[in-house]
Amino acid sequence: MSGGAEFFNEMREPDGSVRSAYSNYCQWYDGQDPKLLRRKHSEAETNFRKTGITFNVYGEDEAEERLIPFDMVPRIIDAAEWRRLSRGIEQRVSALNAFMHDLYHRQEIVRAGRLPQRLLRNNEAWLSNMVGFTPPGGVYTHITGIDLVRTGPDEFYVLEDNARTPSGVSYMLENRETMMAMFPELFLRCQVESVSDYPRRLAKSLAACAPSCAGDKPVVAVLTPGIYNSAYFEHAFLADQMGAELVEGSDLRVIDGRVAMRTTSGYKAVDVIYRRVDDEFLDPLTFNPDSVLGVPGIMDVYRAGGITIANAPGTGVCDDKAIYSFMPEIVEFYTGEKPLLPNVQTWRCADEDSLKYVLDNLAELVVKEVHGSGGYGMLVGPAATKKEVEEFRAKIVANPSNYIAQPTLSLSTCPIFTKKGLAPRHVDLRPFVLMSPDKIDITPGGLTRVALKEGSLVVNSSQGGGTKDTWVLKD
Amino acid sequence: MLGRTANGLFWMFRYLERAENTARLLDAGLRMALTRDLVTAEEEWRSVIATSGQRQAYEAKHASYTGMQAWNFLLRETGNPASILSMFGLVRQNARLSRNAISGELWEAINENWLMIDEQLAKPVGENRVLETVATIRRAGTLARGALQGSMLREEGYHFALTGMFVERADAIARILDIKYYLLLPSLSYVGSSLDTGQWDTVLRSVSGDRAYRWLNAAQVDARSICEFLILDDRFPRSLAFCHSELRANLAALARIHGSEGQSNALMRDADMRLTNLSIDEIFDQGLHEFLLDFTSSNAAIGNAIAADYRFLS
Known part of the structure; x- marks a missing residue:
């Protein structure tokens, strides 16, 4: 791919002048000594190591801790842009939540002929245990991460919806902390919306979803698979910041119809569980009988109204890429409005016409597995070799309904700091959205992921991506 | 507090104390060895290893007592389950387990020291580095105790x-x-x-x-x-x-x-x-x-x- 002009550069106009959102930053940057900035850059990494902000990578024998590279040039969004985005995000999340409720009740959307029944029947994330049950407060999607990409001045698209267990919020918070520690003067010069109260808002939002049996101060706990999980740092970080207990399955048991945790003074009931354990491991009695990560009997307690599980089991349906392709219909069906944030054009290989188009144009498309995540199991046509394209073609032909295809997007770029100065790289954005019975709360900013390799469009941390601090400017 | 967390805190400081005790013992051995000729030094190292309680493990791997062998055994050898390196690994693991029950200051003291010790003990430690390494380990204990005293809720x-x-x-x-x-x-x-x-x-x-x-x-x-x-x-x-x-x-x-x-x-x-x-x-x-x-x-x-x-x- 040739870089440069064909991609939307978030910092600079095509004529090279600086866009208004970045003007204060660039003024500051031009006054900096590059040598000093290089030193700060390596200090930032040391700082992340010291604080232990790492993710685990599963190797052959044992998990190894790695850092996600941090780039110190912020990604900046102005207030008006953010207002537009948040309206679109709010609309999308409320539609997703309404969709979940409908899906596990009357399935009006299927009856109305707007969504094929087979998409639900064949969906791995669909849970029959959830049918006819409404979680406390009617909230399914307590925490959602909506992945956005930008292609032009006013062109944002939703690339993915993450309602299963979206991760990365600790990086949003620590990236800001690091930036403020490194360049305090920048924050005097630029008026940036704060993100630091996310944990407090999360605690409040979760408490507002507590079941009716909870007291005035609901007990919230974060359920982690344990210290070897790739996101353990984030689990511990959030529990710490929320003032909640960080529990493992072995700390919990069902006692007298409640889920209780083993404390130093006996078992104590938990009202809300923010679980970072997948559905299938939640309850060995209901799902995977070999799971040691979950709590035997928790689903019975849940269905009897004794606990809130966030996100609700079965919300993984929202992450499905075949469902994604129907999001415009889903948004319209539940909100009665046209979607404010468009989907990326998507061909479902399950449809014969689409399949033909995809196979004819494979070298230009991005093809993804319907249930895949993390950038695995996908084909980026323009970046793939002939052999890779042909191998993928065979996979698609063998099981067309397992794949969707999208055009290769011209992702916007943002500058990163390199030895030779600023250089544009492709970025995406994951804002984090909290939902409680009476409110949808979007933290201004989110996690910007950046493909550090020149020309690369893959931003996943497992494949050479890094992160940036994301600024939403105040009015 | 969770019982598991209490267990983590208890063992975090047990292992830290154990690593530090070994470091003190090693320090004593080094000082004695410096003041004696090689033959008596051998005797000194024999008694240092015996005092550490790891005589059997040591003799299973080594036929003789030399300073270099003995201190590397105590510091980092994989055949020694109580090596300082493995103790510090356990200290940090328990600190991670109890992450939300310890102060940030204490966590950083542990984590930073672990990074340093892990690096210093990555390769066998020679004569020119051993005193400095032992000093680092002892400082690590002091720093963690200080962070505990100075930053943890009573x-x-x-x-x-x-x-x-x-x-x-x-x-x-x-x-x-x-x-x-x-x-x-x-x-x-x-x-x-x-x-x-x-x-x-x-x-x-x-x-x-x-x-x-x-x-x-x-x-x-x-x-x-x-x-x-x-x-x-x-x-x-x-x-x-x-x-x-x-x-x-x-x-x-x-x-x-x-x-x-x-x-x-x-x-x-x-x-x-x-x-x-x-x-x-x-x-x-x-x-x-x-x-x-x-x-x-x-x-x-x-x-x-x-x-x-x-x-x-x-």
Whole structure:
């Protein structure tokens, strides 16, 4: 791919002048000594190591801790842009939540002929245990991460919806902390919306979803698979910041119809569980009988109204890429409005016409597995070799309904700091959205992921991506 | 607080104390070896390894005692389950487990030190680096204790950390004394010999008590006075009496926080009575080895009772 002009550069106009959102930053940057900035850059990494902000990578024998590279040039969004985005995000999340409720009740959307029944029947994330049950407060999607990409001045698209267990919020918070520690003067010069109260808002939002049996101060706990999980740092970080207990399955048991945790003074009931354990491991009695990560009997307690599980089991349906392709219909069906944030054009290989188009144009498309995540199991046509394209073609032909295809997007770029100065790289954005019975709360900013390799469009941390601090400017 | 978290804090400080004790022992060995010729140095390293309680593991891997082999064994060798490197790995793992029950300051003290120690011990440690490495390890312990004192809420977590530390310290001192008295000398005829005196000096140094002892006892280096100092003198922070009075205070604080006493408090009271009413003469009459055996097992029983009282594991 040739870089440069064909991609939307978030910092600079095509004529090279600086866009208004970045003007204060660039003024500051031009006054900096590059040598000093290089030193700060390596200090930032040391700082992340010291604080232990790492993710685990599963190797052959044992998990190894790695850092996600941090780039110190912020990604900046102005207030008006953010207002537009948040309206679109709010609309999308409320539609997703309404969709979940409908899906596990009357399935009006299927009856109305707007969504094929087979998409639900064949969906791995669909849970029959959830049918006819409404979680406390009617909230399914307590925490959602909506992945956005930008292609032009006013062109944002939703690339993915993450309602299963979206991760990365600790990086949003620590990236800001690091930036403020490194360049305090920048924050005097630029008026940036704060993100630091996310944990407090999360605690409040979760408490507002507590079941009716909870007291005035609901007990919230974060359920982690344990210290070897790739996101353990984030689990511990959030529990710490929320003032909640960080529990493992072995700390919990069902006692007298409640889920209780083993404390130093006996078992104590938990009202809300923010679980970072997948559905299938939640309850060995209901799902995977070999799971040691979950709590035997928790689903019975849940269905009897004794606990809130966030996100609700079965919300993984929202992450499905075949469902994604129907999001415009889903948004319209539940909100009665046209979607404010468009989907990326998507061909479902399950449809014969689409399949033909995809196979004819494979070298230009991005093809993804319907249930895949993390950038695995996908084909980026323009970046793939002939052999890779042909191998993928065979996979698609063998099981067309397992794949969707999208055009290769011209992702916007943002500058990163390199030895030779600023250089544009492709970025995406994951804002984090909290939902409680009476409110949808979007933290201004989110996690910007950046493909550090020149020309690369893959931003996943497992494949050479890094992160940036994301600024939403105040009015 | 979760029982599992309390367990994490308890063991985090036990392992930290254990690593630090090994470092102190190593420090003593190094100082002695510096002042002796190679042959006696071999004797010194034999007794350092024996005092660490790892003689069997060492001799399974090495046929001879040289300084380089001995200190690398204690510092980093994979065949040594109690190596400082593996202890620090466990300290950090327990700190991660208890991450939301410890202050950021304490976590960073542990994590930073682990990164440093992990790097320094990545390769075998040569003569030019060994003193510096041991100093780093001892500083790590000091820093973590300082962070604990200076930044942790005086809640149950703080007391679990300290109970772990003092259970371990008491155990280590008793073990060092017992090994010295029971195992090190080739035969009784060596009592009072230069070998004997040298070993007592190592014992004092290995609990960093040589200066304090001399300050209190002038030039008198005999087994009885040294034992009295290490067992009964509660002014010295690495004596059994001191460990027990700290342990008692922290267990009492836990009982206060929880509103009731447990088995650990009862066992503590019994152990206290036995220790406070004893004189060094009575201990020697009874037999030092028997006394130490009894002490170690009651100390271990207190440790187990803490785990049961506060639901560490179930």
